[in-house]
Amino acid sequence: MITKRFVVKNKVGLHARPAAEFVQTVNKFRSEVKIKKGEKEANAKSIVEVLSLGVERNNEIEVIVSGEDEKQALEAIEHLINSNFGEKE
Amino acid sequence: MKQLKGIGASTGIAIGKIFMYTPKQLPVNAEEKDSLPFSEKKEILERVINAAEKEIDALYKNTRKNAEKEAEIFQAHILFLKDPTIIKKIDELLKQNFTLPAAVKKAFEESVAIMEKMENPYFKARAKDLRDVEERLLRKISGIETQSLSSIPYPAIIVAKDLTPSDTASLDRKNVLGFVTETGGITSHTAILAEALGIPAVVGVRNILSEAKNGMLAILDGSTGDIILEPDETTLARYRQKKEQYEREKKELEKVKFLSVSTKSGKTIEVSANIGKTDDINIAINSGADGIGLFRTEFLFLDREIPPSEEEQFNAYKKVLEAFGSKPVIIRTLDIGGDKQIPYLGLEKELNPFLGVRAIRLCLKNKGLFKTQLRAILRASIYGNVKIMYPMIAIKDEIIEANNLLKTVKKELTEEGVAYKKDFEVGIMVEIPSAALNADELIKYVDFFSIGTNDLIQYTFAADRTNRNVSYLYNPLHPSILKLIEMTIKASHKHNKWTGMCGEMAGDPKAIPILLKMGIDELSMSPSKIPNAKKLIMETE
CATH class of the missing domain: 1.10.274.10 (PtsI, HPr-binding domain)
Structure with missing residues (x-):
């Protein structure tokens, strides 16, 4: 199991499109992925749960990955968050 | 006959029968059980x-x-x-x-x-x-298919509470004359879609669902927001005429908007677009813009905690330059400060923000910020036909200082072996009366002028343009403004240089003939005004 903290920097936080991209990215891997924001926790393969966290800009989240491809999964997530979900400007 | 009022969301006139789109929710009993495995x-x-x-x-x-x-x-x-x-x-x-x-x-x-x-x-x-x-x-x-917009039985004005992306994605376009919704504003899905498809629409029409019926004859005016149900013959005749005229004009504009236009006396005028973000690129291109006369860069700096990186700026500038290819794109350096709060710049609160540290004044005080922007523009310069413009220049020393900084940045890039375009035009905005009055001197330091009328008017009459109580002073066609404009144009022509205009006045049909007479070389305006301006230029001496 590996965990890493991130600050979400894109304009609207994990709202519709970014949340969808997050889930789509996570779905490519077999590992189980959880996102924690404060006390709340969500299954990152469920867009409904991800949206329910209400992650807004500048919120800190903790990503917990466990499974055989956890390293690659975390790398992909890291890339997605650091590229601001491909958001232009 | 009955008249209702809403918000015009997409221009044009539709006359036709109403089709009520009121999909029913399926009745489902959430407590029902069965014995199926x-x-x-x-x-x-x-x-x-x-x-x-x-x-x-x-x-x-x-x-x-x-x-x-x-x-x-x-x-x-x-x-x-x-x-x-x-x-x-x-x-x-x-x-x-x-x-x-x-x-x-x-x-x-x-x-x-x-x-x-x-x-x-x-x-x-x-x-x-x-x-x-x-x-x-x-x-x-x-297995029950409820009502859908994928097949509309007759050419119709669609009346609905509101429309969702699912409702409109499979839209039977050939039978849609217009949209009317009871809720929603100009940013609603219906409004945006109608505009994109060029279908007239009125949104936020109260009581339309109870007043309108299937098959009822109606008139929709997307410019005024008027809806007329069961119109009488006179009204119908009036709107038929209005619709015909609107469509004739629209067709004519479609023909001229992509042309390069000249006045009757043969002077070619560049008609460009003002844009405020990279999302506007396509709107500008589709409106027939000959280039970008004002690319406001503020959007990159607002609404955030830290200034944008050189890379982020570079990507935005590159995107616009690439989209316009050989057509000119005038990038205005940061025009911010005063009334706009930017926490990360730590600006002092000022008593008179419009007369304080804004635009070029702010950039010359925050040289690091300014240099990053200049570097990003220079690096992007190889992707198109860039021109740089400094806002709010009052005296020549400001131009000299900005140009020196530009020179330093060029030198640094050369030393680092980073590619950039060596020769491109640098201009200033003329929006402070002192700049217009001394245009003869200022032109020696730049390649072009662009008149920013919104500020020029406000500073000439000492009248806040957001204050309704002094709005009678906001008069673009007043002789004092026209004199300043004429002085500016003449000064540039005397030195074989050019003057454009990027304020609201540039798209004003009343002002355009006067500006052309004074010898203006370029007009830059919001994209929607371009087709009309081009037509007007062709009709003027």
Whole structure:
């Protein structure tokens, strides 16, 4: 199991499109992925749960990955968050 | 005859019969149970999810053709449809002997309720999408297709409460004369879609659902927001004429908007667009812009905690330059400060923000910030036909200082071996009376002028343009303004240079003939005004 903290920097936080991209990215891997924001926790393969966290800009989240491809999964997530979900400007 | 009023969301006039689009919710009893085995219900569930996915995917592909951004929501819809948390809940309910529709409804409604309670409106709005998916799934299960906009029985004005992306994605376009909705504003899905498709629309028309009936004759005026139900003969005749005239003008404008235009006496005038973000690129191109006369760069700096990096700026500038190829793009350096709060710049609160440290004054005080922007512009310069313009120049020393900084940046880039275009034009905005009065001197330091009329008027009359009580002073055609404009143009021509205009006045049909007479070389305006301006230029001496 590996965990890493991130600050979400894109304009609207994990709202519709970014949340969808997050889930789509996570779905490519077999590992189980959880996102924690404060006390709340969500299954990152469920867009409904991800949206329910209400992650807004500048919120800190903790990503917990466990499974055989956890390293690659975390790398992909890291890339997605650091590229601001491909958001232009 | 009955007249209703809404907000005009997409221009044009429609005359025709009404088609009421009021899809009914399927009646589902969420408490109903049956004795079907779980495996059987689960099998049906999997089949309808697959069918619904295909349907949404088709909507996605269809919408993407016209509205790429609008289409993205359907990607989320597919994820809602296959959401493991919801499916797990449905499975549990099915095992408790709930019927399939009941289980679907219960499971979705639980998540809808959570989302509806969220504070942030962005998240709250997703409850509507979730419901959209729920309805689709329930329809598939029951096999009942409710009313749809994919086949409209006759050419019609569509009347609805509001329209969702799902409603309009499979739209039968040939039979849509116009849209009228009871709710929604100019940023609603209906308004944006209608504008993109060029279909007249009026939104936010109170009581339209109770007043209108299927097949009723109606008139819709998308410019004024008027809806007339069962018009009498005189009204009908008047609107038929208005519609004909509107369409004739529109056709004419379509013909001229992509032309390079000259006055009757043969002077070619560049008609460009003012844009404020990279999203506006396509709007500008589709309006027939000959280039960008004012690319406001403020959007990169607002609404954030740290200034944008050189890379982020470079990418934005490059995108615009590439989109316009050999056509000129005038990038205005940062015009910020005073009334706009930028926390990371640590600006002092000023008594008179419009007369304080803003635009070039701020950039010359924050040289690091300014240099980063200049570096980003220079690096992007190789991708198109760039020109740089400094805002709010009052005296020549400001130009000299800015140009020196530009020189330093060029030198640094050369030393680093970074490519940039060696010769491009540098100009200033003439928007302070002192600059216009001394244009003869200032022109020696630059390649062009661009007159910013909004500020020029406000500073000439000492009248805040946002203060309604002094709005009588906001007069672009007053002799004092016209004299300043003429002085500026003459000074540039004397030195074989040119003057453009990028204020609101540049797109004003009353002002254009006067400006042409004074010898203006370029006019830059909001994209929607370009076709009309081009036509007017062709008709002027």
